[in-house]
Amino acid sequence: MSSDREALKARFLAEAGLGQARRQPLTGDASTRAYERLYPLDGPSLIFMDQPPKAETAACPPDASPEERRALGFNAAYRLAAGRVDAFVACARYLKDQGLSAPGIVAFDAAAGLAVLEDLGDGLFAQEIAQGHDEAPLYDAAIDALVVLHSVSPPPSTIGEELAWPLLTYDELALTMASDLFVEWLPKLRPAFAPDAAATRAWEAVWTPIRARAEAEAEVFCHRDYHAENLIWLPEREGPARVGLIDFQDAVKAHRVWDLSMLLHDARRQVTPEREEAALERYLAAHPDLDRVKFLSDYHALGALNVARIIGIFARLVVRDGKPKYEGFLPRLWGYLDLCLADPALGDLKAWFDEYVPAEARR
Numbered sequence: 001m002s003s004d005r006e007a008l009k010a011r012f013l014a015e016a017g018l019g020q021a022r023r024q025p026l027t028g029d030a031s032t033r034a035y036e037r038l039y040p041l042d043g044p045s046l047i048f049m050d051q052p053p054k055a056e057t058a059a060c061p062p063d064a065s066p067e068e069r070r071a072l073g074f075n076a077a078y079r080l081a082a083g084r085v086d087a088f089v090a091c092a093r094y095l096k097d098q099g100l101s102a103p104g105i106v107a108f109d110a111a112a113g114l115a116v117l118e119d120l121g122d123g124l125f126a127q128e129i130a131q132g133h134d135e136a137p138l139y140d141a142a143i144d145a146l147v148v149l150h151s152v153s154p155p156p157s158t159i160g161e162e163l164a165w166p167l168l169t170y171d172e173l174a175l176t177m178a179s180d181l182f183v184e185w186l187p188k189l190r191p192a193f194a195p196d197a198a199a200t201r202a203w204e205a206v207w208t209p210i211r212a213r214a215e216a217e218a219e220v221f222c223h224r225d226y227h228a229e230n231l232i233w234l235p236e237r238e239g240p241a242r243v244g245l246i247d248f249q250d251a252v253k254a255h256r257v258w259d260l261s262m263l264l265h266d267a268r269r270q271v272t273p274e275r276e277e278a279a280l281e282r283y284l285a286a287h288p289d290l291d292r293v294k295f296l297s298d299y300h301a302l303g304a305l306n307v308a309r310i311i312g313i314f315a316r317l318v319v320r321d322g323k324p325k326y327e328g329f330l331p332r333l334w335g336y337l338d339l340c341l342a343d344p345a346l347g348d349l350k351a352w353f354d355e356y357v358p359a360e361a362r363r
Contacts, residue, residue, distance in 0.1 A: 181312025
């Protein structure tokens, strides 16, 4: 941490009335953000978020063409927020307006990449379950929170009030970037998988209609990283508000199955087929207007895309970023992918994996 950055952070905290708060660094994640827990002289603890503005490539301008997005870099092409604090603040306020438990915003400086947030605690779903908490009420509440989020049409272009952030569609380019992570990065981790030009053309052909379905039915606010290490159990609250939400700054407007896939195809902890079925049935019961057959078909198709995307991301984290722990999650992801590909409607996609991805690469 540069002395200039540290001085900026100290000045920001002082201006927020927190200059005397004790600061405790927290364990980082796979992002460029850093977090600390603040202990003010009085009052509850808080979370201090530090996202250096120049640590990532630019976010996606709302009116950028696909060519302009590619030129700006991965974040713009893939419609990621580049860690922007104004994205987090605007999304947090939108979620709270829906009655959900995003952190309250105590203070922020979007240009500096700094924010002080309500501390929702350490009760991550993954940790609570590992310590013996019955997973059923946690997953039920997580589904109920998605039901709330999916019950309203999100604003067409921005979220927030005096601070606006574009809620862009998870579109063809972003979806292509997502699926292509698999063929770009898995061969670098698993050389037995070496797709040639024919395999790459076939890859594009099998995903084209699936991506079209995803963009055509992009109708709901999508958290985009909705899993057991980004959900915090808040048992003192009621209903869906018992689910504390974090890491939602990359939100987009997307197909309703995306966050369900993130929750139920969780790379970091095993979600059993029984828990998956119960969660999907709870969601469908809350949406009797949905065509069940089509919904499950979309869930398997876009779930397969999502899981392939995560395999590609984790391969990149291992190969490019030197983070070997992510390789340990791959067997679980292959298991989820096999379950998605068991849908008879995905015969062409399954045939591609059977033809081009050898068994020694599926580990």
